[in-house]
Amino acid sequence: MKFVKTIAIALTAVVGMSGTALAAEGPEHPMQMEWSFEGPFGQFDLPSVQRGWQVFREVCANCHSLKYFHFRNLSAIGYEPDMIKAFAAEYTVPGGVDDSGDPVTRPGRPADAIPAPFANEQAARAANGGALPPDLSLIVKAREDGPNYVYSILNGYGETPAGVSIPDGKHFNKYFKGDAISMPQPLSDGMVDYQDGTPNTQEQLSKDVVNFLSFVADPHLPARHRIGLGVVGFLVIWAFVLYRSMKKLWKPVKEGKNFYEDA
Amino acid sequence: MAEWKAAKPQNKALAWFEERLPIISLVNNVVGKDTPTPRNLNYWWNFGSLAGLMLVLQIVTGIVLVMHYTPNTAMAFDSIEHFVRDVNYGYIIRTMHANGASFFFIAVYIHIFRGLYYGSYKAPREVLWMLGLVILLLMMATAFMGYVLPWGQMSFWGATVITSLFSAIPVVGKSIVTLLWGGFSVDNPTLNRFFSLHYLLPFVITGVVILHIWAKKVSDSGNPLGIDVKSGADQIPFHPYYTVKDGFGVAVFLAIFMTFVFFMPDAFGAADNFIPANPMSTPDSIVPEWYFLPFYAILRSITFNIGIPFTDIVLIPAKLLGVIAMFASILLLFFLPWLDSCKVRSAKFRPVYSKMFWFLVVDVFVLGYVGSQHPEGIVPMLGLIGTAYYFFHFLVLMPYLARKEKTLPLPESIANPVIKAAE
Numbered sequence A: 001m002k003f004v005k006t007i008a009i010a011l012t013a014v015v016g017m018s019g020t021a022l023a024a025e026g027p028e029h030p031m032q033m034e035w036s037f038e039g040p041f042g043q044f045d046l047p048s049v050q051r052g053w054q055v056f057r058e059v060c061a062n063c064h065s066l067k068y069f070h071f072r073n074l075s076a077i078g079y080e081p082d083m084i085k086a087f088a089a090e091y092t093v094p095g096g097v098d099d100s101g102d103p104v105t106r107p108g109r110p111a112d113a114i115p116a117p118f119a120n121e122q123a124a125r126a127a128n129g130g131a132l133p134p135d136l137s138l139i140v141k142a143r144e145d146g147p148n149y150v151y152s153i154l155n156g157y158g159e160t161p162a163g164v165s166i167p168d169g170k171h172f173n174k175y176f177k178g179d180a181i182s183m184p185q186p187l188s189d190g191m192v193d194y195q196d197g198t199p200n201t202q203e204q205l206s207k208d209v210v211n212f213l214s215f216v217a218d219p220h221l222p223a224r225h226r227i228g229l230g231v232v233g234f235l236v237i238w239a240f241v242l243y244r245s246m247k248k249l250w251k252p253v254k255e256g257k258n259f260y261e262d263a
Numbered sequence B: 001m002a003e004w005k006a007a008k009p010q011n012k013a014l015a016w017f018e019e020r021l022p023i024i025s026l027v028n029n030v031v032g033k034d035t036p037t038p039r040n041l042n043y044w045w046n047f048g049s050l051a052g053l054m055l056v057l058q059i060v061t062g063i064v065l066v067m068h069y070t071p072n073t074a075m076a077f078d079s080i081e082h083f084v085r086d087v088n089y090g091y092i093i094r095t096m097h098a099n100g101a102s103f104f105f106i107a108v109y110i111h112i113f114r115g116l117y118y119g120s121y122k123a124p125r126e127v128l129w130m131l132g133l134v135i136l137l138l139m140m141a142t143a144f145m146g147y148v149l150p151w152g153q154m155s156f157w158g159a160t161v162i163t164s165l166f167s168a169i170p171v172v173g174k175s176i177v178t179l180l181w182g183g184f185s186v187d188n189p190t191l192n193r194f195f196s197l198h199y200l201l202p203f204v205i206t207g208v209v210i211l212h213i214w215a216k217k218v219s220d221s222g223n224p225l226g227i228d229v230k231s232g233a234d235q236i237p238f239h240p241y242y243t244v245k246d247g248f249g250v251a252v253f254l255a256i257f258m259t260f261v262f263f264m265p266d267a268f269g270a271a272d273n274f275i276p277a278n279p280m281s282t283p284d285s286i287v288p289e290w291y292f293l294p295f296y297a298i299l300r301s302i303t304f305n306i307g308i309p310f311t312d313i314v315l316i317p318a319k320l321l322g323v324i325a326m327f328a329s330i331l332l333l334f335f336l337p338w339l340d341s342c343k344v345r346s347a348k349f350r351p352v353y354s355k356m357f358w359f360l361v362v363d364v365f366v367l368g369y370v371g372s373q374h375p376e377g378i379v380p381m382l383g384l385i386g387t388a389y390y391f392f393h394f395l396v397l398m399p400y401l402a403r404k405e406k407t408l409p410l411p412e413s414i415a416n417p418v419i420k421a422a423e
């Protein structure tokens, strides 16, 4: 029918045009790296996650909190209980009040969350030129293409190109929205001393800290992938078995068997 | 309706109970061995049971979530993080609930398009169809309010944008919005009432589902040929034939669902909802969940007022018109049984309608795409065309084809699907 064809052509034209819609001007797309935790069999690279914990502690923790992460969670990346106790004890945390009602402090315990570097938002802003360093517990999930994005931010600093003006107290970063970020370049070659002989280049430090933050954002990923394989595997087998028995059961129906003689 | 068959259990205790409350008979007569069902149902008929499965799954996972959830703006986000991180298998329950909503809509949308293709809304199934639409509306309200509960950025801003729509209604609009908010902005009272209703509505849905199945029992299942059952030879018992077929569907559907739950848990989610709600900072783009996108596109596609030509008098402002169009896009489905008066139910025997059906499917996908994009460049135009075509399909094409289309000859019966010689 001509009528049908006309509508078909109109619709195809409209759908076709939508593909050419202009992409909005924005920051550069993140670099695409390979991460061991991607894909259905993906798991964390534990030595890298451990190094990332070191990078976080020595660098990022000066400005960023990690409020959903507790010292006890470190056992999932291969630390022994006494090491975890030692990590926690490096910090001093509020310990309630003493018998006369005065506030006291105590050493951190494994059950504590990682203490925040600033007492409150105002203090954090005051120390960072008015900008708030976000909590990093979920940062990898809270950004599109998270692991690649955070990696790119950490490596996106450089000379401000001609023609771009960066406000005072901000820094050029080509992967950040608006190209001007309030965080000074946090990582550079040799900034953290690794015990295991891994080269401490800026790229390596970034990669390790992203591995760590990905673990923090999704600590159950290893179990999730393991259980998932079992669950989906079981369902596929179950579907297959049901399909076979259905075919067998339906054979008489397909051959025209009559169940209701009455009518 | 097929005649009611009373079950007579052998077991004394069961028989005693059955006499007082015939629950075995009920099951037997609705989805059991005493439920004669057309023998030719295809896989598109699986999606009703799949939608029911998802409803049960949402209720079960939802009730477990409530055991740990705190409906307070200061604690909602944290309470869910705590559930996901520290409660045994909490991360599985939570992702099942969040992705479950998407899969519920997938099942229901396919179920509805099945109805559109095979004319399931036609006599004698009008009430059955309308009850289905009531379920759809309730699901939308439930999912919208559920999405607010985790109190992330998208929760907060989505709630703000959508509830503000009601302010477009003349005279009472502002009061309705104040009532929805429980104040003068989306805040703790909003979260509390949404939580209360999010818990309530799934049970209202369950009630309507029972009516829906009752109406199905009364008018019997339709079938892909769209012709009435003529004799016992056209039918087979529901159990075991369709119970096994539904079971197979469940296994396949769950396998796909679980693939998302375990391997792509955030695929349907927005990254912004991992940022706690912040009324001081608007996200770059506020995009609803995918299942609302076509309706959102219709809402935004109307950017012109309706007024008296050559004067400045505005009769219907654009915002109100958009809201009307959005609600009308669903409400008009209630009138399908009368918009489409063609006696032939199945699109199989309607050469033109069957093609127009697929154009409608494409149109809805285009609208979905439009809803997901910034309204710039070609997008608003595309939205307007898509919206116009949507209404054109239902309000013009359907009534027109019902009168003019030359349908194909119908088969003699389901059991004997040899085409009758053309009259």
Ligand code: HEM
Pocket: B055, B058, B059, B060, B061, B062, B063, B065, B066, B069, B080, B094, B097, B098, B101, B104, B139, B142, B143, B144, B146, B147, B148, B149, B150, B198, B199, B201, B202, B203, B205
């Ligand atoms: C029609 C069935 C239901 C649908 C479509 C539905 C949908 C949703 C959606 C879309 C969310 C947001 C999920 C997210 O983004 O994280 C949600 C959250 C929630 N729902 Fe439901 N829900 C249903 C039934 C229920 C029931 C029956 C309950 C309780 C008895 C419940 C309790 C909750 C709770 C506590 C949350 C917040 C937790 C969270 O966001 O993960 N839901 N629901």
